[in-house]
Amino acid sequence: MPTPREMPGAPAEGAGSGFREPVTAMPAAARSTAPERHALSMIAWCDGVLFSCTAGQFRTAVPTRTALRTSCAELLDGMPGR
DSSP: OOOGGGSTTOOOTTTTHHHHHHHHHHHHHTTOSOHHHHHHHHHHHHHHHHHHHHTSTTTTSOOOHHHHHHHHHHHHHTSSOO
16 A cells, blocks of 8 residues: 555655745744744644634634734744743
8 A cells, every 4th residue: 555655646755845944944043942843833823723713613703913913922932942
């Protein structure tokens, strides 16, 4: 049985690096102690907010821009390991 990478139409090795590298550079520039892991956390936060606001619990009460900025700032403030 082929692995997911061996399936027809599977992404090429290194696919997504054009997106991943600048996202990883952001926590690295903020002196993150683990830029790869923190980049994954940032992407997961964005995905979670997107899902919650389109199909999840916040679909009828979308958070304000201020609430989103506060939540994002709290996430980012905890990353550098200060």
